[in-house]
Amino acid sequence: MLILTFTPVGYRVCIGREFAETEAVRFLAMHLREYRVELILSGGETRAQWSLRVLDRRLALTLTVQDVLVTFVRRGRD
Secondary structure (H helix, E strand, C coil): CCCCCCCCCCCCCCCCHHHHHHHHHHHHHHHHHHEEEEECCCCCCCHHHHHHHHEECCCCCCCEECCCCEEEEECCCC
16 A cells, blocks of 8 residues: 655755655656556446545645555556
């Protein structure tokens, strides 16, 4: 399970934040080059139904997301 957390801002910001963010982007780029991400839908559910179930459209600072189940499938070597 991958859990992303964010560091605070301001004068108490983590000194390694920029490095950590760069490494996170590199990690994702390296893995998404080799794998594609597929949604795990509940029995017979469409993508539109999945979107309604997972995305919380409350007015907030950002769009909130419920738990999302995905699987990583190795890309073919064409």
